[in-house]
Amino acid sequence: MNKFSAVKTALFGSVMALAGSGASAAELNIYTTREPGLIQPLLDAFTAKSDVKVNTVFMKDGLAERVASEGASSPADLLMTVDFGKLVDLVEKGLTQPVESKVLSDAVPENLRDAGNNWFALSLRARVLYAAKDLDLAAFNYEDLADPKWKGKVCIRSGQHPYNTALFADYIAHHGVEATEKWLTGVKDNLARKAGGGDRDVAKDILGGICDIGIANSYYVGLMRSGKGGEDQIAWGNAIKVILPTFKDGGTQVNISGAAVAKHAPNKEQAVELLEYLVSDEAQKLYAEANFEYPVKAGAPIDPIIASFGELKVDPVPLTAIAGHRKEASELAEKVGFDN
Numbered sequence: 182m183n184k185f186s187a188v189k190t191a192l193f194g195s196v197m198a199l200a201g202s203g204a205s206a207a208e209l210n211i212y213t214t215r216e217p218g219l220i221q222p223l224l225d226a227f228t229a230k231s232d233v234k235v236n237t238v239f240m241k242d243g244l245a246e247r248v249a250s251e252g253a254s255s256p257a258d259l260l261m262t263v264d265f266g267k268l269v270d271l272v273e274k275g276l277t278q279p280v281e282s283k284v285l286s287d288a289v290p291e292n293l294r295d296a297g298n299n300w301f302a303l304s305l306r307a308r309v310l311y312a313a314k315d316l317d318l319a320a321f322n323y324e325d326l327a328d329p330k331w332k333g334k335v336c337i338r339s340g341q342h343p344y345n346t347a348l349f350a351d352y353i354a355h356h357g358v359e360a361t362e363k364w365l366t367g368v369k370d371n372l373a374r375k376a377g378g379g380d381r382d383v384a385k386d387i388l389g390g391i392c393d394i395g396i397a398n399s400y401y402v403g404l405m406r407s408g409k410g411g412e413d414q415i416a417w418g419n420a421i422k423v424i425l426p427t428f429k430d431g432g433t434q435v436n437i438s439g440a441a442v443a444k445h446a447p448n449k450e451q452a453v454e455l456l457e458y459l460v461s462d463e464a465q466k467l468y469a470e471a472n473f474e475y476p477v478k479a480g481a482p483i484d485p486i487i488a489s490f491g492e493l494k495v496d497p498v499p500l501t502a503i504a505g506h507r508k509e510a511s512e513l514a515e516k517v518g519f520d521n
């Protein structure tokens with residue numbers, strides 16, 4: 182048996198195990214791209230409270246393809262993933278169903294859920310500015326990234342990474358395609374090094390004196406400064422200060438982790454019960470603790486490292502509208518040779 186057929190057999194086995202266990206009423210099957218370690222404490226807390234057993238199938242990639250190929254006999258109840266683009270794709274492929282729940286619509290702001298209630302954000306991450314600690318800078322607009330005064334001073338990962346595609350798509354939502362092309366050209370001209378690496382490399386390269394500023398996700402600061410990302414990263418995290426940038430006519434760009442109930446969910450009632458639990462005060466606190474994310478529910482506690490950035494003012498453009506500009510965003514990044 183080669184490596185791939187071994188994996189296939191293992192996956193098939195887990196589906197059969199799920200299908201077999203679906204007969205019992207108080208069970209629920211989750212397909213998730215989130216690392217099991219991150220969500221397991223939440224699921225354990227839910228089971229302790231509800232007596233609903235939660236089975237998880239973790240897959241790094243191919244969640245939509247898997248659910249689509251299983252069709253009406255899919256054992257999946259809840260689909261959990263990171264990046265609103267993936268959730269929008271699930272809806273467009275007809276793999277989800279709407280959920281009418283006052284608990285969910287009260288907890289999740291309108292711009293952070295599907296207009297047809299097919300998916301809901303559960304936690305947030307912001308695309309923030311990392312800046313050299315000694316830099317005299319207190320506020321920042323995303324538009325400023327193209328200011329020639331930052332020439333040779335900006336670090337950022339690939340323009341084709343979904344984190345940046347979402348940011349560029351939000352820029353299009355605010356300013357249109359033409360202005361975004363001009364802006365991306367300006368940002369590209371300001372790069373200190375080739376666009377690439379990961380978000381944490383921005384902090385590492387600020388420490389190394391390669392760049393002064395850069396764009397990266399908020400939770401990595403928690404991972405670096407706490408040492409949870411590794412000993413050497415503590416110095417990276419401490420080399421930067423974090424500013425929550427905003428669009429001149431908007432707020433800070435966020436992405437989400439979220440979930441949708443699968444179209445053919447055998448245990449829809451339990452899936453909705455879990456979704457409602459995940460936006461409870463208790464679960465929102467666990468979310469924030471697990472991965473240094475922002476809770477989606479207003480007023481839920483935030484990790485002190487993340488809270489130290491100041492108050493997050495989420496950009497009001499609906500995530501669904503931003504998702505509609507992803508293709509243009511990716512094409513523009515290609516057109517201006519962002520990664521070259």
Ligand SMILES: [Fe+2]
Binds near residue numbers: 398
């Ligand atoms: Fe990440």
